[in-house]
Amino acid sequence: MSAVAIVDARVLTMDDERRDLERATVLVEDGEIVAVGSNVEIPVGSRVIEAAGRAVIPGLVNAHTHVPQILLRGGYSHDRPLYEWLYNVLYPGLSVYENDDIRCATLLFATEALMNGVTTIVDNEDAGTRSMVSTAASTVEALVESGIRAVYARMFADQPAPGFEDYLGAVRAKAPDVPDSDIFVDTDRVLADLDEIVRRYDRAGEGRIRVWPSPAIPGIVSRRALQRSRQIARERGTMWTMHVAEDERERVQHMMGAVEYLDSVGALDERLLAAHCIDVSDREIRLLAESGTRVSTQPASNAFLGAGVAPVPRMLRAGIPMGIGTDDANCSDAVDLFGSMKLLALLHRAVSRDPGAISPQRVVEMATIEGARVLGMDDLIGSIEVGKRADLVILDLEEPRMTPAADLYAALVFLQPTVAVRTVIVDGRVVVERGVPTFLGADGDLAALVREASERSRGIADRARLQVGR
Numbered sequence: 141m142s143a144v145a146i147v148d149a150r151v152l153t154m155d156d157e158r159r160d161l162e163r164a165t166v167l168v169e170d171g172e173i174v175a176v177g178s179n180v181e182i183p184v185g186s187r188v189i190e191a192a193g194r195a196v197i198p199g200l201v202n203a204h205t206h207v208p209q210i211l212l213r214g215g216y217s218h219d220r221p222l223y224e225w226l227y228n229v230l231y232p233g234l235s236v237y238e239n240d241d242i243r244c245a246t247l248l249f250a251t252e253a254l255m256n257g258v259t260t261i262v263d264n265e266d267a268g269t270r271s272m273v274s275t276a277a278s279t280v281e282a283l284v285e286s287g288i289r290a291v292y293a294r295m296f297a298d299q300p301a302p303g304f305e306d307y308l309g310a311v312r313a314k315a316p317d318v319p320d321s322d323i324f325v326d327t328d329r330v331l332a333d334l335d336e337i338v339r340r341y342d343r344a345g346e347g348r349i350r351v352w353p354s355p356a357i358p359g360i361v362s363r364r365a366l367q368r369s370r371q372i373a374r375e376r377g378t379m380w381t382m383h384v385a386e387d388e389r390e391r392v393q394h395m396m397g398a399v400e401y402l403d404s405v406g407a408l409d410e411r412l413l414a415a416h417c418i419d420v421s422d423r424e425i426r427l428l429a430e431s432g433t434r435v436s437t438q439p440a441s442n443a444f445l446g447a448g449v450a451p452v453p454r455m456l457r458a459g460i461p462m463g464i465g466t467d468d469a470n471c472s473d474a475v476d477l478f479g480s481m482k483l484l485a486l487l488h489r490a491v492s493r494d495p496g497a498i499s500p501q502r503v504v505e506m507a508t509i510e511g512a513r514v515l516g517m518d519d520l521i522g523s524i525e526v527g528k529r530a531d532l533v534i535l536d537l538e539e540p541r542m543t544p545a546a547d548l549y550a551a552l553v554f555l556q557p558t559v560a561v562r563t564v565i566v567d568g569r570v571v572v573e574r575g576v577p578t579f580l581g582a583d584g585d586l587a588a589l590v591r592e593a594s595e596r597s598r599g600i601a602d603r604a605r606l607q608v609g610r
Contacts, residue, residue, distance in 0.1 A: 142169070142170060142187075142568065143167065143168065143169045143170075143182075143183050143185070143186035143187065144167075144168040144186065144187045144188075144189065144530070144565070144568065144570070145165055145166070145167050145168070145180070145182045145186045145187070145188050145189065146165065146166040146167075146168075146189045146191050146196055146532070146534065147165045147182070147188060147189070147190060147191060148163050148164075148165075148190060148191055148192040149163070149164055149165070149166065149191030149192075149194055149195065149196045149534070150162055150163075150164070150194070150195040150196070150537065150548070151164040151166060151176060151195070151196045151524055152195060152196070152197045152198075152504075152524075152548055152549075153176065153198075153523055153524045153525065154197070154198050154504070154505065154508045154509045154522065154523040154524065155523045155524070155525050158501070160548060161176070161177065161178075163178065163192075164176065164177055164178055165177065165178065165180040165182070166196055166524060166530075166532065167180050167182065167183075167186075168530040168532075168565070168568045169183075169568075170568065171529055171530055171567045171568030171569070172527065172528070172529060172530060172568065173524060173525060173526055173527065173528050173529070173530050174526060175526065176524055176525065176526060189534070189563060191534055193536065193537055193538045194534050194535060194536055194537055194538075194562065195534070195535045195537050195545075195548060196524065196532055196533070196534050196535075197257075197508070197524075197532070197533050197535065197552070198508040198509065198512075198521065198522055198523050198524055198531060198532065198533070199257065199258070199259025199260060199289075199508075199521065199531035199532060199533050199564065199565075199566065200256075200257050200258045200259060200260075200477045200478070200507050200508065200511070200533070201258075201259075201260045201463060201507060201508060201511030201512050201515065201517075201521070201522060202253065202258045202260065202261040202262065202464075202465055202466055202475070202477050202511075203262055203413070203436035203463030203464060203465045203511050203514055203515065204262055204264065204381070204413075204415045204436040204438055204463075204465025204466075204467060205249075205261055205262060205263060205264065205465050205466050205467055205468070205469070205475070206263065206264050206265070206266060206467065206468040206469070207245060207246050207249045207250075207261070207263040207265065207279065207469075208234065208237060208241070208242050208245040208246065208249075208265070208267040208279070209230065209233075209234070209245075209468040209469050209470045209471075210245050210248055210249045210252075210469035210470065210475070210593075211233075211237075211241060211244070211245045211248070211593060211596055211597040211600055212229065212230065212233045212234075212469075212470040212597070212600065212601075212606075213469050213470035213473045214470075214473065214597070215608040216229050216233070216470065216601065216606045216607070216608060217229050217230075217444075217470050217471055217473075220445070221387070221445060221446055221447075222386060222387045222389070222445045222447050223307075223308075223311050223389065224311050224314060224315075225445060225471060227308055227311050227312055227321070228311065228312065228314060228315035228318055229318075229470070229606060230468070230470070231266075231321035231323060232315075232318040232319050232320075232321050232604045232605075232606065233600055233601070233604045233606060234266065234267045234268075234269075234321070235269075235319060235321040235604065236319070236600055236603040236604045237267050237268070237600060239268075239274060239275065239277075239278040240278075240596075241596050241599075241600060242267055242268065242275060242278040242279055242282075243278045243279075243281065243282045244589070244592050244593055244596050245593070245596075246278070246279050246282035246283060246286075247282050247285070247286060247580075247589055248589060248590075248593045249469060249475055250282065250283060250286035250287075250288045251286070251577050251580065251586070251589065252469075252474075252475040252476075253288060253475045254286065254287075254288060254564050254566075254571050254572050254577055255558075255561060255564075255572055255575065255576075255577060256475060256476050256477065256478065256558045256561060257477070257478065257533040257535075257557065257558065257561045257564060258288075258475065258477050259288065259289055259521075259531040259532075259533070259564065259565075259566045260288070260289040260290065260291075260511075260512070260515070260517070260521060260531065261288060261289075261290050261291070262290075262291040262293055262352075262381065262413070262436075262465070262515065263279070263283075263290055263291065263292055263293060264293045264295050264354050264381065264383075264415075265279060265292060265293065265294050265295055265354070266295040266323070266356070269296070269322075269323055269325055270325075272294060272296075272325075272330075272333040272334075272337065273333055273336050273337060273340075276292060276294065276337045276340070276341055277340075277341075279292060280292055280341045280344055280345075280349055283345065283348075283349060284344055284345035284348070284349060285579060286571070286577075286579050287348075287566050287567070287569055287571040287579050288348070288566060288571070289348045289349075289521070289531060289566055289567065290348065290349055290350075291349075291350050291351070291352050291379075291515065292337070292341060292349060292350070292351050292352070293351075293352040293353070293354035293380075293381050294333075294334060294337055294351070294352075294353060294354055295354040295355070295356050296325055296330045296334070296353075296354070296355060296356065296361070296365070297323050297324050297325070297355075297356040297357075297360040297361055298324060298325055298326065298327040298330050298360075298361060298362050298365050299324070299327070299360060299361060299362040299365075300324055300360055301359040301360055301393070304359070304360065317605045318604055318605050318606065319604060319605070323356075324360070327362055327364060327365055330365060331364075331365065331368050334353055334368070334369075334372065335372075337351055338351045338372060338376065342376060342378075346567070348566070348567055350378055351376075351378070352372075352373065352378055352379050352380050352381055353368070353369035353372050353373065353380045353381075354369075354380065354381050354382065355369050355380075355382050356382070356383060357382065357383045357384070357386070357390055357393070357398075358382070358384065358390075358393040358398050358401050358402055358407075359390065359393040359398075361382075363405055366402075366405060366407050367405075367406075367407075369382075370407060370409065370411070370412070373411040373412075374411065378411070378516065379411045379412070379413050379434075379515060379516050380411060380412055380413070381412070381413040381414070381415060382402075382412065382413075382414060382415065383415045383416055384398050384399060384402070384414040384415065384416060384417050384420075385397070385398040385399065385416060385417050385418055385419045385420050385424075386415070386416040386418060386442075386447055387418060387419065387445070387447040387448060388419055388448070390419070391419035397420070397421060397423075397424050398419075398420075398424075399414075399417070399420055399421075399424035399427055399428060400423070400424060400427065403427045403431070408427060408428065408431035408433050409431055409432060409433065410431070410432030410433070410434075411516070412431075412433045412434070413433075413434045413435070413436060413463075413514055413515070414428065414433055414434070414435050414436075415435075415436045415438065415465065416436075416437070416438060416442065416447075416450060417435050417437070417450055417451075417455065418442060418447055418448040418449065418450045418451075419448065420450075420451065420455075422454075425451070425454055425455055425458050425460070426458065428455070428458070428460050429455075429458040429459050429460050433460070434460070434461045434462070434463070434513070434514035435450075435455055435460050435461070435462050435463075435514070436462070436463045436464065436465045436514060437450045437452050437462060437463075437464055437465070437484065438464075438465045438466065438467040438472075438480070439464075439480055439483045439484045439487055440466060440467065440472035440474075440479065440480045440483055441466070441467030441468060441471040441472045442467075443483070443487070444471045444472055444473075445471055449487055449488075449491055452484065452488060452498065453488055453492065453497050453498060456498070456502070461510060461513050461514050462506055462510060462514065463506055463507070463510060463511035463513075463514040463515070464477060464480050464481060464484060464503075464506050464507050464511065465477075465480070466480055476558055477507055478552070478553075478556075478557045478558050479558070481503045481504070481506075481507055481552070481553050482553055482554055484498065484503055484506075485497075485498055485500065485503050485553050485554070499549075500547070500549040500550040500552070500553040500554070501549040503549075503553050504549050504552050504553065508522050508523065509522035509523045510522075529567050529568070530565055530566075530567065530568040531565065531566050531567065532563075532564070532565040533561060533563070533564050533565075534561075534562050534563035534564075534565075535557055535560040535561060535562065536560045536562050537551075537560070539559060539560040541555060541556040541559050541560065542555050542556065542557060542559075542560045561575060562574060562575055
């Protein structure tokens with residue numbers, strides 16, 4: 141039995157009572173939380189982490205992201221709306237990735253996520269369209285190595301909407317030097333690859349990796365593929381996910397609202413995690429709520445691309461379970477969920493002219509227990525309770541940029557918690573210690589990863605003929 145005891149800590153449990161405990165102990169045995177509170181008996185031989193002046197919170201849940209894109213950030217994506225960014229930067233870049241690029245990108249992403257207190261991610265994988273199974277091998281291997289908890293959500297598109305190719309032609313004409321990147325794959329092949337990826341990699345990494353289907357958007361995925369995605373989720377007891385109404389061009393699908401279309405084909409259900417939902421009507425919000433569909437909002441990427449602001453307060457009032465995601469690392473340029481939490485709170489205060497539009501506590505819930513709920517994992521993670529897996533973050537409250545922190549919810553949202561992350565634990569294993577990821581070995585290995593990522597990024601940009609800026 142391996143045991144870890146975090147002692148003398150302030151513990152923000154995020155349990156049903158939202159207990160905020162002072163000078164408490166969290167005891168972990170074999171990856172499971174077995175005791176929380178005061179007067180906890182610590183087994184002989186336990187590893188003891190002294191946490192006076194520190195807070196323990198549940199690991200953050202990044203409910204929607206795209207991992208390999210991290211090698212395309214840093215200047216190639218600026219001043220481009222969604223579809224120009226997709227087809228003149230993102231897809232041309234991803235089309236020239238090799239498997240070693242994907243592995244390096246995944247390790248860099250996991251490193252940044254863990255160092256910033258993110259312990260669970262939903263990776264909507266859209267690299268390697270022509271080699272989905274081998275791409276999955278590279279990504280999953282690196283995710284397992286990092287120790288992060290992850291959903292590998294394989295994206296795909298199998299049926300262009302009428303007029304879609306003509307529109308893309310006009311978009312691509314703005315960047316004639318970049319290579320064309322056909323994202324569409326035959327339906328039979330997509331479904332066969334999905335089944336194979338699920339068979340090989342679902343529950344990899346001692347159960348930390350789950351595999352979901354991720355049809356891209358309603359307008360470019362066949363009904364057959366939508367129904368099979370939903371069926372896989374039910375068969376495996378998991379979820380499936382899709383981008384829905386990300387900008388005004390996706391507002392209407394098949395001559396009706398995107399959410400209405402999904403409802404008309406029987407695709408809305410409690411296992412669907414709908415990402416974005418920016419351009420949705422009151423009727424569509426009602427349909428989402430009545431069907432039990434969950435939603436993830438990505439305020440940083442939506443603002444970066446000028447796509448709009450999702451009606452988060454309205455969806456919350458309707459009772460829709462909601463999480464927060466960082467989205468692509470090259471349209472937010474950071475794997476920083478704390479930053480997205482702050483932006484979410486500030487955006488909706490500004491847009492509604494209501495400083496109480498979303499409370500700090502609600503934002504923290506969306507990044508922890510509600511984030512776990514939208515992934516169907518709230519029985520495992522998202523709060524610090526006996527019986528749950530030990531995904532924990534220890535923050536230094538004596539860090540000047542986190543002082544004072546009278547209201548811990550407000551401090552987590554509006555101060556600078558990323559600089560205060562000291563220790564991160566996933567499934568009972570310490571994966572970040574003193575602010576440094578342990579899975580990379582010595583500090584020199586972190587520097588080597590940074591150098592490799594920079595070199596691979598330059599190579600990808602050269603092969604795809606990407607230019608910084610416009």
